[in-house]
Amino acid sequence: MKIFHTADLHIGMKFKSYGSFAKNLADARTEQLFRLVDTANKEKCDLFAVSGDLFDNLYVSEKQIKAVCGALSDFSGAAAVVLPGNHDCFDGSGRLWNTFENTAGSNTYLLHTFEPLIIDSLRTAVHGAYCERAHSEKNHIADISPVDGFFNLALGHGSIERLSPDNERKYFPMKMRELEASPMDLWLVGHTHVRYPAADAAAGKIYNSGTPEPDGWDCSHCGNAWIIETGEEIRASAVQTGKYCFFDINETVSSEKDIDAIAEHIRNNSGENKILRVTLSGSCSEDFWNRREEHFEKIRSQACYIEEHYDNLHKQINANDIREEFPETSFPYMLLSHFFDDEQTLRIAYEAVKEATE
Numbered sequence: 001m002k003i004f005h006t007a008d009l010h011i012g013m014k015f016k017s018y019g020s021f022a023k024n025l026a027d028a029r030t031e032q033l034f035r036l037v038d039t040a041n042k043e044k045c046d047l048f049a050v051s052g053d054l055f056d057n058l059y060v061s062e063k064q065i066k067a068v069c070g071a072l073s074d075f076s077g078a079a080a081v082v083l084p085g086n087h088d089c090f091d092g093s094g095r096l097w098n099t100f101e102n103t104a105g106s107n108t109y110l111l112h113t114f115e116p117l118i119i120d121s122l123r124t125a126v127h128g129a130y131c132e133r134a135h136s137e138k139n140h141i142a143d144i145s146p147v148d149g150f151f152n153l154a155l156g157h158g159s160i161e162r163l164s165p166d167n168e169r170k171y172f173p174m175k176m177r178e179l180e181a182s183p184m185d186l187w188l189v190g191h192t193h194v195r196y197p198a199a200d201a202a203a204g205k206i207y208n209s210g211t212p213e214p215d216g217w218d219c220s221h222c223g224n225a226w227i228i229e230t231g232e233e234i235r236a237s238a239v240q241t242g243k244y245c246f247f248d249i250n251e252t253v254s255s256e257k258d259i260d261a262i263a264e265h266i267r268n269n270s271g272e273n274k275i276l277r278v279t280l281s282g283s284c285s286e287d288f289w290n291r292r293e294e295h296f297e298k299i300r301s302q303a304c305y306i307e308e309h310y311d312n313l314h315k316q317i318n319a320n321d322i323r324e325e326f327p328e329t330s331f332p333y334m335l336l337s338h339f340f341d342d343e344q345t346l347r348i349a350y351e352a353v354k355e356a357t358e
Contacts (some may be wrong), residue, residue, distance in 0.1 A: 001122050001151065004040035005226040007051035007190025008211040009033055010087065011068060012060035014297075021275075021305045028248040030064065032213040033071045036225060037077075037080075039239060046077045047142030048124055051190030051209065052085025052131065052270040054155030058096045065099045072349055073105030078119055080108045081126050085157040085190055086171055089131040107174055111155060112142045117148070127184065135170040139178070146183040151230060154184040157191050160208065166331040167179060167299075179206050186198045188226075195224040200238045212241040219250040222271040244304070252282040253313070256295055276303040280311035289315035317347050332357070 011029045015022040029034050033054075040048050052066065072080040081101075084090035090112040103111055109117050111128025118125055120253055125147035131138035139158050146152040156179075158172025159165075171191060179187045184329075188194075189208045193215070195209035210224040223242020229235050247269065251262055266274060278299055288295065300306055319340045326333040332353045339346040 001046045001124060001230045001240060002043065003047045003049055003153070003188070003226075003230070004043065004045040004051050004229040005051065005188045006034065006036055006212050007157070007188075007209045008053045008193055009050070010053055010056040011211060012056040012064055012213060013215060014304060018305065022089070025244065025275075026304075029213050030067050032166070032223070032241065032243060033068060034074070035243075036212060036241065037071050037075050038082070039225075039241075040226055040227075040331050041074070041076045044077075045227065046074045046235040047119075047126075047153075048072070049122075049126075049153075049155055049188050050080070050081040050082045051155045051188050052083045053094060053190060054082055054085070055088040058089070058094050060096065062099060065096065065207075066103055069100060069103040069105065069108065071206045072108045076120055078107075079117075079126075080113055081128075081155065082108065083111045083128050083155040083157055083190070086129045086131045086134050089133050091132055097203050102125060103113075116144070116147055116152075118147070120137075123150055125150040125152050127154040128150065128173075128219075129154060129158075129271045131157050131172060134357060137169050139172045139180050141172045141182055143176060144175065144184070146185075152183065152185045153184070154187050156189045157188060158189070159191055160189065160196070163196055163208065166293055169285065176206065178263065186228070188228075192277055193219055194221065202236045202238075204236075205232055205234065207236055212245060214242050214246050217246050217277055219246055220248075222269075225331075227264065242271065244271070244273045246275045246277075250263075250276045250279040254282050254284055255288055256291075258282075258294040259298055261332075263302065265300065266302050273304045274302055277309075278306060279309040279312075283314050283316045283347065286315055287305065290310065316343055316349055318343070322346075 001291045009029050015025040111130055116125040116127045127144040129144055158174050161175045186205045192208050193211040195210035207226050209226050212223045212225050214223055222245040223239050226236045322336050336349055339349050
């Protein structure tokens, strides 16, 4: 059996802080689902598994729900299975999942009970350790039971000890040893937005897909999913998926060489559509400072969206600058002249003098 595993698409996320680019990022999440299904079809996968947080919240639009159902109905394998996560939890009363179930194609199944979904053609029982609320200190590993004579595949959603930050233990916390000790043959987990295992190829019982479409500056990879094959052993291959990649760059620079190194770093990283937050600090030569816009363009040209923070980047101050601004007999000059050999202290003193005399 061949399984395409994804999670945490968070369709419906708003991206309000990105201004006019927010719609691009929001639309990319739905577009990504279509691409994932297309990849799964090209790879002739038998199952398409979504381990929670397909939607970002319970109030997404009907248009978005229908688009998601349309994408999943395009899957050509035996079944697409969807697990409610903590963002799109199933409490039995919500509009989201009622609309989803009324719209979904005949190949799409919502795992909203602890009873297994039996897929006879694959001799597989699919179990859903789903989220019935947004927060819980208890996971549902023990609430699902294997079916004799079938391959037992379990989908779960929640934090994993030492993999996910969950100090308050409120995201259905799981431990690796719990998952390993369970009678399930394979666990496909969602919630943590980075891939587990980290390697591009892996073997074993537990997989976390990570988000297929990065969603912010703290997401440093370019999107992941798994293709998993079962047999005498279970083996998985990672798939890089994201349309957009986020880069958060915080560097101290003093010369054109430093800018060239940053530009080269961005250029060498994967991902065609780069979203950059660039924070530069430091003291630069007068020549660099006068040509700084030309240098910054080497970075800007590689971005489809950029936030720039240069408030702590300054032109170096030297004795000649002080002489041009203050008479040598003035108090500011006599004070600042004590620091001509220490540019950093000179700058601090100069800024203090400027603030006091404004």
